[in-house]
Amino acid sequence: MAEEPTKAGYAGGGDREGDDEQVVNPWEVTAKDGGKIDYDKLIEKFGCQRLDESLVRRVERLTGRPAHVFLRRGVFFAHRDFNEILDVYERGEKFFLYTGRGPSSEALHMGHLVPFMFTKYLQDAFKVPLVIQLTDDEKCMWKNLTVEESKRLARENAKDIIACGFDITRTFIFSDFSYVGGAFYENMVKVAKCVTFNKVVGIFGFTNEDHIGKISFPPVQAVPSFPSSFPHLFSGKDDLRCLIPCAIDQDPYFRMTRDVAPRIGYQKPALIESSFFPALQGETGKMSASDPNSAIYVTDSSKDIKNKVNRYAFSGGQDSIENHRKYGANLEVDIPVKYLGFFLEDDAELDHIKKEYGAGRMLTGEVKKRLVEVLSELVERHQKARALVTDEVVDAFMAVRPLPQMFG
Amino acid sequence: MAEEPTKAGYAGGGDREGDDEQVVNPWEVTAKDGGKIDYDKLIEKFGCQRLDESLVRRVERLTGRPAHVFLRRGVFFAHRDFNEILDVYERGEKFFLYTGRGPSSEALHMGHLVPFMFTKYLQDAFKVPLVIQLTDDEKCMWKNLTVEESKRLARENAKDIIACGFDITRTFIFSDFSYVGGAFYENMVKVAKCVTFNKVVGIFGFTNEDHIGKISFPPVQAVPSFPSSFPHLFSGKDDLRCLIPCAIDQDPYFRMTRDVAPRIGYQKPALIESSFFPALQGETGKMSASDPNSAIYVTDSSKDIKNKVNRYAFSGGQDSIENHRKYGANLEVDIPVKYLGFFLEDDAELDHIKKEYGAGRMLTGEVKKRLVEVLSELVERHQKARALVTDEVVDAFMAVRPLPQMFG
Numbered sequence: 001m002a003e004e005p006t007k008a009g010y011a012g013g014g015d016r017e018g019d020d021e022q023v024v025n026p027w028e029v030t031a032k033d034g035g036k037i038d039y040d041k042l043i044e045k046f047g048c049q050r051l052d053e054s055l056v057r058r059v060e061r062l063t064g065r066p067a068h069v070f071l072r073r074g075v076f077f078a079h080r081d082f083n084e085i086l087d088v089y090e091r092g093e094k095f096f097l098y099t100g101r102g103p104s105s106e107a108l109h110m111g112h113l114v115p116f117m118f119t120k121y122l123q124d125a126f127k128v129p130l131v132i133q134l135t136d137d138e139k140c141m142w143k144n145l146t147v148e149e150s151k152r153l154a155r156e157n158a159k160d161i162i163a164c165g166f167d168i169t170r171t172f173i174f175s176d177f178s179y180v181g182g183a184f185y186e187n188m189v190k191v192a193k194c195v196t197f198n199k200v201v202g203i204f205g206f207t208n209e210d211h212i213g214k215i216s217f218p219p220v221q222a223v224p225s226f227p228s229s230f231p232h233l234f235s236g237k238d239d240l241r242c243l244i245p246c247a248i249d250q251d252p253y254f255r256m257t258r259d260v261a262p263r264i265g266y267q268k269p270a271l272i273e274s275s276f277f278p279a280l281q282g283e284t285g286k287m288s289a290s291d292p293n294s295a296i297y298v299t300d301s302s303k304d305i306k307n308k309v310n311r312y313a314f315s316g317g318q319d320s321i322e323n324h325r326k327y328g329a330n331l332e333v334d335i336p337v338k339y340l341g342f343f344l345e346d347d348a349e350l351d352h353i354k355k356e357y358g359a360g361r362m363l364t365g366e367v368k369k370r371l372v373e374v375l376s377e378l379v380e381r382h383q384k385a386r387a388l389v390t391d392e393v394v395d396a397f398m399a400v401r402p403l404p405q406m407f408g
Numbered sequence: 409m410a411e412e413p414t415k416a417g418y419a420g421g422g423d424r425e426g427d428d429e430q431v432v433n434p435w436e437v438t439a440k441d442g443g444k445i446d447y448d449k450l451i452e453k454f455g456c457q458r459l460d461e462s463l464v465r466r467v468e469r470l471t472g473r474p475a476h477v478f479l480r481r482g483v484f485f486a487h488r489d490f491n492e493i494l495d496v497y498e499r500g501e502k503f504f505l506y507t508g509r510g511p512s513s514e515a516l517h518m519g520h521l522v523p524f525m526f527t528k529y530l531q532d533a534f535k536v537p538l539v540i541q542l543t544d545d546e547k548c549m550w551k552n553l554t555v556e557e558s559k560r561l562a563r564e565n566a567k568d569i570i571a572c573g574f575d576i577t578r579t580f581i582f583s584d585f586s587y588v589g590g591a592f593y594e595n596m597v598k599v600a601k602c603v604t605f606n607k608v609v610g611i612f613g614f615t616n617e618d619h620i621g622k623i624s625f626p627p628v629q630a631v632p633s634f635p636s637s638f639p640h641l642f643s644g645k646d647d648l649r650c651l652i653p654c655a656i657d658q659d660p661y662f663r664m665t666r667d668v669a670p671r672i673g674y675q676k677p678a679l680i681e682s683s684f685f686p687a688l689q690g691e692t693g694k695m696s697a698s699d700p701n702s703a704i705y706v707t708d709s710s711k712d713i714k715n716k717v718n719r720y721a722f723s724g725g726q727d728s729i730e731n732h733r734k735y736g737a738n739l740e741v742d743i744p745v746k747y748l749g750f751f752l753e754d755d756a757e758l759d760h761i762k763k764e765y766g767a768g769r770m771l772t773g774e775v776k777k778r779l780v781e782v783l784s785e786l787v788e789r790h791q792k793a794r795a796l797v798t799d800e801v802v803d804a805f806m807a808v809r810p811l812p813q814m815f816g
Contacts, residue, residue: 137597144601147594177597181589186555189545189585192621193552197605200620212608213600216624 024249025205027142029276036283039077039248039275046251048078048273055079058086063125070118070274073341078248080258081270085243089126094407095241096234097122098224098269100133101161103153103175104143108160109295110375111277113382114342116164118274119245123170129233129406132161133224134175141213151177158394160298163386166397169405172233173397176220183231187223187264192216194260203252221250222257225269232400242269247276278338282314298383302376309336309372317357317364328360329367336364336371343374432657433613435550437684444691447485447656447683454659456486456681463487466494471533477753478526478682486656488666489678493651497534502815503649504642505530506632506677508541509569511561511583512551516568517703518783519685521790522750524572526682527653531578537641537814540569541632542583549621559585566802568706571794574805577813580641581805584628591639595631595672600624602668611660629658630665633677640808650677655684686746690722706791710784717744717780725765725772736768737775744772744779751782 021032024042031037043050051074056067070076085095099119101112123130134157136150145153154175161173180188197215200206206215225242227234234240244254251273258268279294293312296305316334318324331337331354344350353370356362429440432450439445451458459482464475478484493503507527509520531538542565544558553561562583569581588596605623608614614623633650635642642648652662659681666676687702701720704713724742726732739745739762752758761778764770 137593140597141601147598177590177594179589180593181587182585185545185588186585189548189621190555192624193549193619195620196617197614197620197623198616201616206605208606208609209604211601212603212605212623212627213597215605215620216600216627219620219624 025252026249029249031284034284037276042248043078046078046248046255048080048248048251048271049082051077051079051082051272055082055086058083059125062086062089065125068118068121068125069345070114070121070342072347074275075114075342076118076245076272076274078273079271080254080273081268082243082272085241085270088241094128095126095243095270096128096227097126097130098133098242098244099130099246100135100221100224101157102135102139102142103150103157104139104145106153106156107297107299108157109297110339110342111295112160113164113298114274114277115245115247116161120164120166122243122245123167127408128170129403130166130171131224131230131233132166132171132173133221134158134173135217135221137176137180137213137220138217140177141211141217147177151175155391155394158397159386159389160382162389162393162397163298163382165385167405168393168397169408170403171397172230172401172403173394174400175398178398179400180220184223184229187226187229188219190264191219191222191257191260194263195219195256199256203256218253218256221253222260225254225257225261226266228266232402233406239267241267244269244271246271246273248273249276277342278335280308280312280314280335282333282335283338296375296379298379298386300379302372302380305375305379306372309368309375313339313368313371315364315368318360321363324363325360329357329362329364331358334364334367336367339371340367340374343378344370433660434657437657439692442692445684450656451486454486454656454663456488456656456659456679457490459485459487459490459680463490463494466491467533470494470497473533476526476529476533477750478522478529480755481749482683483522483750484526484653484680484682486681487679488662488681489676490651490680493649493678496649502536503534503651503678504536504635505534505538506541506650506652507538507654508543508629508632509565510543510547510550511558511565512547512553514561514564515705515707516565517705518747518750519703520568521572521706522682522685523653523655524569528572528574530651530653531575535815536578537811538574538579539632539638539641540574540579540581541629542566542581543625543629545584545588545621545628546625548585549619549625555585559583563799563802566805567794567797568790570797570801570805571706571790573793575813576801576805578811579805580638580809580811581802582808583806586806587808588628592631592637595634595637596627598672599627599630599665599668602671603627603664607664611664626661626664629661630668633662633665633669634674636674640810641814647675649675652677652679654679654681656681657684685750686743688716688720688722688743690741690743691746704783704787706787706794708787710780710788713783713787714780717776717783721747721776721779723772723776726768729771732771733768737765737770737772739766742772742775744775747779748775748782751786752778 022038023030056071059071060067088095097119099115119130134154136154139145140147140150158173200215200218223229227240228238254269254271261268281294293308296308314335316330318327337354340350340353353367357367430446431438464479468475496503505527507523527538542562544562547553548555548558566581608623608626631637635648636646662677662679669676689702701716704716722743724738726735745762748758748761761770761775765775
């Protein structure tokens with residue numbers, strides 16, 4: 001079968017081999033020797049394309065609005081066929097967006113919000129429909145949660161997702177336990193027929209000891225890429241292109257999907273992929289569900305945020321004020337500056353901070369204070385929005401229904 | 409995990425090993441050296457129980473009616489926990505029946521009818537609800553049919569199944585493409601979590617080159633064993649026992665199911681298993697979809713039946729009338745007698761034929777003539793019944809609905 005270009009066939013499990021020790025797949029993200037993820041290498045290995053300045057300018061030109069912070073600061077740094085999506089849009093046609101979440105935790109942290117904040121921007125900028133998959137079946141299998149607990153977490157997470165401001169007239173949220181069946185299941189079978197066990201071992205690194213639930217899952221995440229999986233939305237629009245904003249660790253699923261798509265008569269989905277959001281303890285640290293101090297959660301109070309940032313955010317500042325004034329901060333490893341790079345919208349202010357802090361004229365405490373303000377404001381806004389998301393609102397987003405303003 | 413008893417762990421793929429060359433699994437039934445299937449060996453290897461005379465008598469006593477031909481003549485010859493189902497029934501409780509068909513062909517042949525004729529008898533005798541699964545997804549994957557063609561065949565086959573006389577007030581027929589989802593899918597995930605790839609290799613003989621659709625399928629056939637897969641029928645009756653009438657080649661699916669059931673808090677299904685229906689060319693022959701002369705189809709005319717029986721039915725009679733009168737027929741290999749053993753209900757007449765034919769006093773031609781009468785009558789009756797099964801009737805049987813007389 002014609003494969004998506006990758007340096008050494010499929011990556012994923014295969015990433016462990018040779019001297020290339022960084023592992024990036026949907027379940028594991030580990031850099032070489034505890035260092036940073038080498039994104040250039042990842043692009044080369046996965047065979048995706050770098051999202052360059054000219055594409056960012058093209059987005060601004062086509063949508064008539066400034067590029068999102070995550071675009072202009074390179075958070076979304078890689079893509080597959082995003083240029084084709086822009087071609088489609090430029091011709092006056094539409095596409096649809098697909099993103100998702102594995103509901104493994106009660107509350108989301110800042111890293112979880114990144115794809116949703118960006119997807120909301122894309123939805124607003126291009127005025128296109130969006131499907132959001134909650135893979136409660138996946139989490140039931142991988143995290144060994146009960147079906148009931150997975151379904152409950154999916155609904156809780158849906159509230160946080162809705163609080164990101166999605167337009168109910170253009171957004172369909174579904175959980176696998178609620179939606180698998182019908183045309184969606186037909187597409188699952190069509191995809192599964194095209195992928196051997198050896199193939200999923202190569203892509204995902206499964207072993208013979210893995211349970212068949214895991215082995216059965218990739219088609220479930222693949223098929224929302226196809227408009228025919230949503231007859232209530234896209235009936236008769238089977239050629240509609242799909243754009244998937246996601247973190248790059250999800251690339252294996254969609255490499256597989258893109259391989260299979262033409263063989264079953266479907267369009268390949270396009271992708272726009274982000275780097276990983278760092279833990280408070282630094283880019284080499286890992287945000288851990290068992291360590292609430294490794295991340296800022298949307299449920300944190302301003303006091304929590306202040307405490308976590310001040311106590312745990314890894315600083316690139318020097319260990320004495322004297323040295324700091326002398327040598328300046330190391331911005332490459334400084335988490336407060338990195339976080340501000342995600343969430344401080346004002347380019348001029350960010351540049352100012354980087355310049356002053358890097359030169360040692362601004363102290364870590366000042367930068368942290370600004371970050372606490374930015375995060376507190378963001379989290380507070382999120383909490384206010386989430387408080388308005390009742391169970392009825394969740395039901396409304398998750399109802400299997402036509403979307404009235406889909407291409408409006 | 410505690411395994412169902414088998415002589416050498418799971419059989420199926422493993423049957424090929426050593427000097428035990430008979431292969432019996434859902435996709436292949438091959439006897440050793442082209443001989444007959446050794447059913448005693450199969451019982452020992454699979455670890456099921458022989459269905460003895462005392463169980464047959466118990467069925468008669470409990471239901472107050474004579475045992476079905478297929479029971480009293482040993483067509484259904486093996487079981488797992490059938491005695492427990494009878495205990496349940498004797499205590500005045502109920503159970504439900506589950507059987508199915510993989511819709512791989514346009515028309516059914518006599519062998520396909522066997523489990524359905526028997527299931528109808530069980531439904532009538534025990535007055536219990538019945539679910540019939542049409543595995544259109546399986547056939548789409550194994551026979552490489554399109555989704556549409558598999559769905560069409562499922563509905564065509566449903567007509568033949570309904571024509572066997574099932575009671576619409578107690579019968580729910582579903583196809584996987586139409587019904588997978590909801591509680592059924594939740595159970596699929598629960599089962600899949602409990603079965604490793606190595607396990608399905610051991611049970612079914614899958615290889616690394618098999619596609620993940622095949623590897624994903626066993627839970628689909630497993631979960632109709634559990635009442636919670638049908639909330640519209642058995643809501644609140646999660647402990648209801650299930651009895652599965654099927655041919656013994658389906659045993660691997662339900663060995664797996666019985667292994668998993670207690671681990672997910674469900675009752676093990678009980679089984680009542682039949683031997684295989686022989687091809688016209690003899691028990692060592694194989695009924696082949698590519699050879700219409702290897703089987704009598706429900707679509708055959710009386711003329712077709714007469715022609716096939718006379719020309720192709722393997723005879724145990726001697727090659728000259730003189731030798732036949734002298735040595736008599738070999739009933740062990742005679743297909744007309746075997747077929748009469750399935751479909752001639754009159755025990756006295758069957759005994760008479762066997763005695764006279766075996767002694768050489770009756771000729772092959774006479775036995776074949778009687779078989780043609782019996783089959784023609786059966787097929788004609790079936791065709792009349794099938795002509796009444798409109799698409800509306802199919803829809804009614806396949807509607808997701810409560811069954812009004814379920815335990816009446």
